[in-house]
Each structure stands twice: as structure tokens, then as C-alpha cells.
Amino acid sequence: MIQAEGVCKSFDKKEVLSDINAVFEPGKVNMIIGKSGSGKTVLLKSLIGLHTIDAGRILYDNRDITVMNSNQLKEIRKELGVVFQGGALFDSLTVLENVKFPLNLFSAMSEKEKIERAIFCLKRVNLENVENLYPAEISGGMKKRVAIARAIVLQPKYLFCDEPNSGLDPLTSIVIDNLLSEITHEYNMTTVINTHDMNSVFEIGEKVLFIHEGHKEWEGTNENIMYSDNKALNEFLFSSKLNKMVREKLRRKC
Numbered sequence: 625m626i627q628a629e630g631v632c633k634s635f636d637k638k639e640v641l642s643d644i645n646a647v648f649e650p651g652k653v654n655m656i657i658g659k660s661g662s663g664k665t666v667l668l669k670s671l672i673g674l675h676t677i678d679a680g681r682i683l684y685d686n687r688d689i690t691v692m693n694s695n696q697l698k699e700i701r702k703e704l705g706v707v708f709q710g711g712a713l714f715d716s717l718t719v720l721e722n723v724k725f726p727l728n729l730f731s732a733m734s735e736k737e738k739i740e741r742a743i744f745c746l747k748r749v750n751l752e753n754v755e756n757l758y759p760a761e762i763s764g765g766m767k768k769r770v771a772i773a774r775a776i777v778l779q780p781k782y783l784f785c786d787e788p789n790s791g792l793d794p795l796t797s798i799v800i801d802n803l804l805s806e807i808t809h810e811y812n813m814t815t816v817i818n819t820h821d822m823n824s825v826f827e828i829g830e831k832v833l834f835i836h837e838g839h840k841e842w843e844g845t846n847e848n849i850m851y852s853d854n855k856a857l858n859e860f861l862f863s864s865k866l867n868k869m870v871r872e873k874l875r876r877k878c
């Protein structure tokens with residue numbers, strides 16, 4: 625479980641996160657949603673210790689990372705898998721070398737074991753026979769899957785994904801969503817996903833945190849999101865005609 629307690633973050637006196645309190649649960653897909661610029665990425669980067677927060681605490685199973693020294697942080701980082709926006713693969717490395725990269729940094733495995741583990745993770749994300757290709761030679765959806773394989777190669781307890789569906793078509797997005805949901809349950813990870821994709825929220829968002837102008841405006845499940853009366857949330861979620869229609873239909877059924 626990850627807990628954010630009273631998290632505040634400013635840049636040059638501009639407050640970006642204001643008193644965020646949230647619990648991200650293990651074995652669940654926890655989603656952070658909100659408008660562009662609302663503070664989702666800053667929150668995610670604060671959770672993984674890439675931003676130093678101005679106030680508050682961030683607890684990984686009761687271990688407060690905000691008071692840790694660099695060695696203690698390094699230990700916690702071994703338990704984290706991160707899929708950055710855009711995938712952040714190394715262009716000069718093959719698919720296999722990309723997935724193996726965290727093992728080179730953090731494991732004591734032999735080269736043979738590293739290769740076996742990387743190929744196992746590639747298979748888990750349904751990628752086979754692409755080990756020797758370079759990122760430029762594979763599709764956007766495949767790149768995301770390579771990034772996910774790399775993120776799970778160290779068997780993390782906590783998985784973070786920043787906009788995993790950005791730039792993907794709706795069908796490929798569903799494949800990625802289902803994959804993230806499956807591995808979350810299979811490995812009992814605490815998964816935190818930043819997204820704009822309402823389809824993803826409705827498909828796999830077991831716990832949803834809505835950030836509005838840097839503060840927590842709403843939280844709940846993707847089941848009760850449809851029935852919320854929160855004005856900002858409804859404006860954000862149901863601005864499209866399609867989403868509005870779906871909500872009206874569901875409400876009429878109840």
C-alpha cells in the first residue's frame with residue numbers, strides 16, 4: 625500500500641499540489657485522473673521520489689520515503705517499476721537489452737539468468753521474436769509492451785505508469801489496459817496509473833483519484849464515478865457527447 629499524506633509541492637511559489645491525501649491499494653489498479661496541468665505527473669513523480677515534496681509524507685507499506693537517505697531510497701527503488709510517458713526506451717539498445725537494463729543495475733544474476741528473465745517478461749507481455757529489434761523497428765503498442773516488460777523485470781511490488789495509452793489507437797489501448805490489469809492482479813502489485821483515457825478508467829480503474837487544480841477533488845471506484853454529483857468531475861468526464869450519452873443510458877437503467 626502507498627499512502628500520500630498532506631503532500632504539497634510548489635515550483636517558484638506556484639502551488640502545484642495542495643494537501644493531497646490518498647491511499648493506493650495493493651492488488652488494485654489505482655488511477656489518477658484530471659485535466660492537463662492539474663498536477664498528475666508532479667504527483668506521480670513525487671510518489672516515486674523524483675520530486676522532493678515541500679510538506680507531507682509518502683509511505684510505502686509504512687516506510688516514509690521523504691525521510692530516507694540515498695541508500696535507503698535506492699533499496700526502495702528496486703521494488704518500483706515505472707513506465708514513463710512515451711515509454712522512454714533507449715533507442716540505441718535492442719528490445720532485449722532494454723528489458724535487461726534494470727537487471728544489470730540492480731540484480732546479481734548471471735548473464736544467462738538475465739536473458740532468461742528478460743525473455744520471460746517479454747513473453748508475459750505477449751512479445752516474441754522481437755528481442756533483437758531496436759525500438760525504431762517496432763510499433764507504438766509494442767514499445768509500450770516493451771516498457772511494461774522492463775518495468776516488471778525486477779518483480780516490483782509497486783508499478784507506476786504515466787499515460788500508458790498516449791498515442792495508441794483505441795483497440796491497442798484496450799490491450800495495454802488489460803495487460804496492466806492482469807499483471808497487477810497476478811503479481812499483487814500496487815499499480816498507479818496516470819491517465820486522460822476515460823475508457824481506461826471505466827475498463828480497469830478499481831480506485832480513482834480525481835485531481836483538480838492541484839487538490840484532491842474526488843475519489844471512488846469506476847462503478848460509482850457514473851453517479852457522482854461532483855461538478856468538476858462531471859465536467860471533466862462527461863464533456864464528450866459519447867460519454868454523456870453512456871451516462872444518461874446507465875442512469876435511466878437504474
Ligand SMILES: Nc1ncnc2c1ncn2[C@@H]1O[C@H](COP(=O)(O)OP(=O)(O)OP(=O)(O)O)[C@@H](O)[C@H]1O
Nearest residue numbers: 635636640658659660661662663664665666667820
Ligand atoms: N519542473 C517543473 N518546474 C516548474 N513547473 C512545473 C514543473 N513540472 C510541472 N510544472 C507545472 O506543474 C503543473 C502541473 O503539471 P503536471 O505535468 O503535473 O500536469 P499533468 O496533470 O500531468 O498534465 P498532463 O496531463 O498534460 O500531463 C503545470 O502547471 C506545470 O507547468
